[in-house]
Amino acid sequence: xxxxxxxxxxxxxxxxxxxxxxxxxxxxxxxxxxxxxxxxxxxxxxxxxxxxxxxxxxxxxxxxxxxxxxxxxxxxxxx
Amino acid sequence: xxxxxxxxxxxxxxxxxxxxxxxxxxxxxxxxxxxxxxxxxxxxxxxxxxxxxxxxxxxxxxxxxxxxxxxxxxxxxxxxxxxxxxxxxxxxxxxxxxxxxxxxxxxxxxxxxxxxxxxxxxxxxxxxxxxxxxxxxxxxxxxxxxxxxxxxxxxxxxxxxxxxxxxxxxxxxxxxxxxxxxxxxxxxxxxxxxxxxxxxxxxxxxxxxxxxxxxxxxxxxxxxxxxxxxxxxxxxxxxxxxxxxxxxxxxxxxxxxxxxxxxxxxxxxxxxxxxxxxxxxxxxxxxxxxxxxxxxxxxxxxxxxxxxxxxxxxxxxxxxxxxxxxxxxxxxxxxxxxxxxxxxxxxxxxxxxxxxxxxxxxxxxxxxxxxxxxxxxxxxxxxxxxxxxxxxxxxxxxxxxxxxxxxxxxxxxxx
Ligand SMILES: Cc1ncc(COP(=O)(O)O)c(C=O)c1O
Ligand SMILES: [Zn+2]
Numbered sequence: 415x416x417x418x419x420x421x422x423x424x425x426x427x428x429x430x431x432x433x434x435x436x437x438x439x440x441x442x443x444x445x446x447x448x449x450x451x452x453x454x455x456x457x458x459x460x461x462x463x464x465x466x467x468x469x470x471x472x473x474x475x476x477x478x479x480x481x482x483x484x485x486x487x488x489x490x491x492x493x
Numbered sequence: 494x495x496x497x498x499x500x501x502x503x504x505x506x507x508x509x510x511x512x513x514x515x516x517x518x519x520x521x522x523x524x525x526x527x528x529x530x531x532x533x534x535x536x537x538x539x540x541x542x543x544x545x546x547x548x549x550x551x552x553x554x555x556x557x558x559x560x561x562x563x564x565x566x567x568x569x570x571x572x573x574x575x576x577x578x579x580x581x582x583x584x585x586x587x588x589x590x591x592x593x594x595x596x597x598x599x600x601x602x603x604x605x606x607x608x609x610x611x612x613x614x615x616x617x618x619x620x621x622x623x624x625x626x627x628x629x630x631x632x633x634x635x636x637x638x639x640x641x642x643x644x645x646x647x648x649x650x651x652x653x654x655x656x657x658x659x660x661x662x663x664x665x666x667x668x669x670x671x672x673x674x675x676x677x678x679x680x681x682x683x684x685x686x687x688x689x690x691x692x693x694x695x696x697x698x699x700x701x702x703x704x705x706x707x708x709x710x711x712x713x714x715x716x717x718x719x720x721x722x723x724x725x726x727x728x729x730x731x732x733x734x735x736x737x738x739x740x741x742x743x744x745x746x747x748x749x750x751x752x753x754x755x756x757x758x759x760x761x762x763x764x765x766x767x768x769x770x771x772x773x774x775x776x777x778x779x780x781x782x783x784x785x786x787x788x789x790x791x792x793x794x795x796x797x798x799x800x801x802x803x804x805x806x807x808x809x810x811x812x813x814x815x816x817x818x819x820x821x822x823x824x825x826x827x828x829x830x831x832x833x834x835x836x837x838x839x840x841x842x843x844x845x846x847x848x849x850x851x852x853x854x855x856x857x858x859x860x861x862x863x864x865x866x867x868x869x870x871x872x873x874x875x876x877x878x879x880x881x882x883x884x885x886x887x888x889x890x891x892x893x894x895x896x897x898x899x900x901x902x903x904x905x906x907x908x
Contacts, residue, residue: 419527421527448525448527449510449526451784451785453783453784453785454781454782454784454785455783456783456786458785460526483788485682485685486685486686486689487527487689488521488522488685488688488689488702489685489737489802489806490685490800490801490802490804491631491685491689491692491701491804492631492681492684492685492688492800493631493632493633493636493736493800
């Protein structure tokens with residue numbers, strides 16, 4: 415099963431929310447935080463999601479719907 | 494593949510964040526922390542062989558600094574790339590009120606008229622070392638042209654992914670080299686994600702993904718040339734266009750390497766970054782005093798710089814701050830004005846990215862970040878012939894006359 419590796423970028427108002435905990439509760443995915451940086455109201459977390467592709471897709475959509483940006487760890491590769 | 498086995502000075506790859514070490518392989522992120530991997534060199538050994546005399550004795554190409562590039566063998570692709578013109582500006586300097594302005598002109602880089610030929614030359618040479626015969630990239634312009642042309646010359650099969658709605662002119666300039674060009678329907682994020690997935694699945698040499706640690710190093714040669722052409726001196730300021738933010742971090746690295754190797758005596762250059770106002774995540778972070786940037790949705794005529802979520806954005810912000818430099822954006826109008834200014838004062842037709850850089854330089858002079866009596870290098874990295882649509886209707890039209898002397902007499906206004 416391929417693991418999905420993403421960066422999620424939080425706006426200030428969501429920094430205190432237990433987003434990743436909630437993702438693990440609501441969907442059948444294993445969340446694994448690889449890096450976390452917070453600076454002046456922006457939070458960036460490197461996250462690995464493991465599980466069935468359909469569950470990962472739902473989890474990613476849930477994160478996006480909260481207003482959090484989800485990007486592949488390569489970021490923009492179209493240059 | 495080259496049969497000459499030269500000594501390699503590349504020791505391996507290392508994570509920029511957690512410093513975990515990796516062997517030399519087509520791999521770009523740290524398995525532990527997702528940090529970018531970077532080539533590590535044996536500088537002590539390089540210092541013994543790479544002298545000014547050695548460099549001066551070599552051909553005028555980017556490979557005169559070969560020891561500082563991450564190849565294990567002699568290069569096999571892009572052998573004629575680099576060593577582009579660098580000269581002191583008179584007319585533009587006067588217009589801007591600068592005492593000492595220099596222009597580094599990669600608008601005439603070989604073979605595809607942008608600084609991307611430098612990164613592609615290293616990436617494809619490395620791909621051949623790895624025994625990878627299919628090369629690929631995702632690009633809307635300069636990178637596509639360069640990969641296609643250099644792959645053609647090297648006899649490598651190439652796949653180039655573009656957004657489905659890219660203008661005909663740009664597509665043509667890539668198709669002509671015989672590449673497989675694939676248009677992807679979907680929004681920007683979807684296109685990016687698919688490219689990451691393809692790179693992962695097919696194991697091709699995706700130059701700006703799995704070959705990125707090697708690819709990026711090629712742009713150091715832009716700065717090595719500046720330092721050499723300035724008489725083994727570092728300028729006080731350099732203004733650099735930013736998209737993914739890689740070039741500016743390599744400006745910093747190149748300046749430090751030359752200093753550490755004793756090739757220059759100073760490394761205190763202030764690095765200033767330039768982006769379009771309609772896509773300026775790095776500049777906006779610098780100005781706001783943030784270490785992290787917020788991804789943006791691009792809306793600018795400077796398409797070659799329109800990267801809303803720059804892979805090296807974090808390091809670009811850091812490089813600018815640590816050097817004591819600053820950053821500025823340019824609106825579409827300011828970009829066009831600056832393209833015309835460079836053309837009419839220096840005879841250089843640069844693309845929109847060059848317009849962004851010159852417009853930013855003007856602002857940095859106005860804001861006092863670049864004092865008029867200090868030495869400045871303006872980075873011109875791409876050619877205007879590729880982005881002509883940006884100037885349509887903005888540079889006037891020819892006057893029309895019948896083929897009669899009286900007609901010409903009528904319109905000719907004595908100076
Ligand atoms: C002409 C030109 N200048 C500058 C850049 C910026 O380079 P980077 O992505 O390394 O910041 C690019 C492309 O990305 C470009 O095409
Ligand atoms: Zn790491």
